[in-house]
Amino acid sequence: MNFIRKIAICSLTASLSAIAAATPLPEHQTSNAWYTDAQSKLLEKLQTNNRFKAKNVIVFIGDGMGISTLTSARILQGQLNDQLGEEGYLSFEEFPHTALVKTYNVDAQTPDSAGTMTAMMSGLKTDVGVIGVDEDIVRGDCSTVAGNEVITALELAEIKGLATGIISTARITHATPAATYAKSADRNWEDISDMPEAAVFFGCTDIADQLVNFENYLEARYAGVDVDGIDVAFGGGRRHFLPKDEAFNSPDASSAVEGDRTDGRDLTAEWKAKYPQGSYVFDQTGFDAIDAATTKQAFGLFNESHMQYEADRLNDIAGEPSLTQMTEKAIDILDNQEKGFFLMVESGRIDHGHHAGSAYNALTDAIELSNAVKKAYDMTNREDTLILVTADHGHVFTIAGYPKRGNPILGKVVGVNSDTPAQDAEGQPYTTLGYTNGRGMMDLGSETNADASYAMEINAGRKDISAINTESPGFHQEALVPLTSETHSGEDVALHASGPGAQLVQGVIEQSALFHVINQALDLINQ
Template identity: 40%
Template sequence: MSITTLAATRVYLGQKYGHKGEEIKLSFEAFPYTGLAKTYCVDSNVADSACSGTAYLAGVKANSGTLGLSAAVKRGDCSGQKEGVHFVSGLMEWAQKAGKATGIVTTTRITHATPAASYAHSADRKWEADTDMPKGSRCDDIALQLVRGRVGSRIDVIMGGGRKNFLSHKLKDIEGNPGYRRDNADLIKEWQLNRKSLGASPKYVYNRTQLQSLDLKKYDSVLGLFSYDHIPYHLEAGDDVPALSEMTEKAIQMLSKNKNGYFLFIEGGRIDTAHHETKARKALDETAELAKAVELALRMVDTEETLIVVTSDHSHTMSYSGYSKRGTDILGFTNIMNASDNMPYTTLSYANGPGYKPHEEFQRHNLMLDDIGNLNYTYPSLVPIARETHGGEDVAIFAKGPWSHLFTGNYEQNFIPHAIAFAACIGPGFTSCKS
């Protein structure tokens, strides 16, 4: 969710409701304090979601592709993961040790890199299920760590996609899809048994209807796996798929029952996947959905005692250019002039990605021949590559609530969780309660 994405989403959302667009603000853009975070990994100048998730959830910069481990572990080093000496703790564990309730909400697989950075320790972000592990490996996969791990097993609210990673290939999910795991595990059933053994009253749900009818008086822990893989894009989701804001609402309601407070991590993860596909329309809509979830959270909490921080893992390569008149469709063509080849160009485009189209007879592809209004249109990109890459520039941070002024200025991304811990009086470091 680059700053470019935010600017374009303002226009997208504004135009949706009859405005020119540029003049509006997303819910979190009205927060009183803003900052910029530097997102690079220890071994890479452009971050992936694993090293950046580790930075802003655990407070330590890591190597690209690794989760919850210090930079002493290179990607794919199972022995480095297995030793355990390179594990880093983070906000989820600090909150649990302080007696707070904890939760994760995401629109990606719950085992995907970003949510996994809050509870897992993995030398490779792709080790989501045992099927993904190298042969002979004795390291625990990410789904297993969510159910059996010291931190994962104690998370009270878990909502997202990725049902396949919790079921053996011998089992089928509610939609009839076979599980992805090689072992004989049914980690959904195991999660329920584990939570009961810890004294919780757990409930597994798999669709929007079940989520909305969840009895909060009866249950204090929920596992919601609403899709076999990632949760469908909002623009394509059926009626029985919960929106990010709906998951957010239930999560806050459940976690708020804890008298010691809670830590909740909410991710609009499909902003990222849409950008990778250079599907700008979907990326902007998913960003608008995140803003809606933040708006709902603001209505539910007291910001005199609740800190809300909104930020990104990293940037993407989408640009926003041209000199179009106000009110021009942000997802359409610029309307001032064609390029020097007398061909039109779109206001939004990418530095690289699958939207690249080769020149025809020494001329740039004529975009007027494309159906740019199509939901799955891949916006033009300069360099051909199967999946668009991340960008390396700083990302924005927006904060509101106690100690939110700490988030101003420019700083390393791994500063973020330490500032949150300071404000919330959790973790092993210096806090506002100790000052």
């Protein structure tokens, strides 16, 4: 800490003491744990370093992790550890800087992940459903892509010579991870079989192809650029890289024909030919065998579609790593680059848990994201690594009623000074957590896969849950408006920051500002 800042902190501490002396506070107030905890946190923030330039940047995206999800996840985390829950924090909630982020897309009040992640990675807002392009594009029209492509933070990091990585528990070709590397008129063009004939005719390429051939496409787009490709890519979505031919099935394929590609290409083989010293893996055993000290490139596709929910991960056919394990391995590989690195980590299945109406799965995946952030924080130097944690949007997920302190967050509302569930106007119990819309109440017992609800009939509206254990993994909360899938919400989300440049994270900001914080820290544009 420099001398001037020491003086400033001492001066403020002295001022606080002088105020306390001039305005005496009761001893029971100043010794109260709530009082001392808040005071110590303030002093800790005052001692945070004042650096603005970083060597490394890690961006964590909790897909769908709105404010109500953060609150509920922190309570559940505490209750799983035999605490009341409300007093705790997720790891990143203790970061010194926080802002609220506006999430709307150019053409939508309630956004989708393609438009929001493009804003965060490229510094400008765009339309729903398009990736890596500005708002002048027409969704689904390949001919409008040319000239409207935007460059991303990951691409700029590559050009600067930094190591780069992307991680997602969703398909690695899904909207959020794709927005770091792809340009597409439609987020659904994950492989060529998803594309209309006109798009192929006009020369648009599918998202999986753009990932495997990222190096070639980036060098072709910018004259004189020479990059070495994305160093780490871990996620799901293997079907988009394999031909529609059972001969190419992976050992842990869950479908009779795992691949979807109709062009006969095996992109995993193309990646291995392009990076012969790299490691391509598809299961936990292969992942564990990656030697981070010597590996330059690693490509892991751990599931045919999305990876498992964290609560359901042990049921995977061949085993797959957790988000924390993937984050740890990625950092171990990327920090071999002396210039530094850029890493994006998405917990994609928080979003899917909510869409399925399962608070249990959404919250347990949010807790796992918190674990991954803590691992990254512990592995890196806060003096040279900027860590940003945010969401792309929220969900219509509510915390309501008047439950007493410590009441199980997944349980029925039990009021203060009561031992029995509260009742609604019709004499029925109700849960603290619920959804404004969606598939409605499901009682699937010990089922840990939230997607099992899609095999059930929609069951929206108030139901009699008197005899149901709402704390079981398979309970799906009630929903008011019946829909085939619960929807996103349009309110602001939180952004938490630690490290050089974190000081800029404050107030209410546009989502596109996140890119500019990253650029400020890494000097991506002023190379």
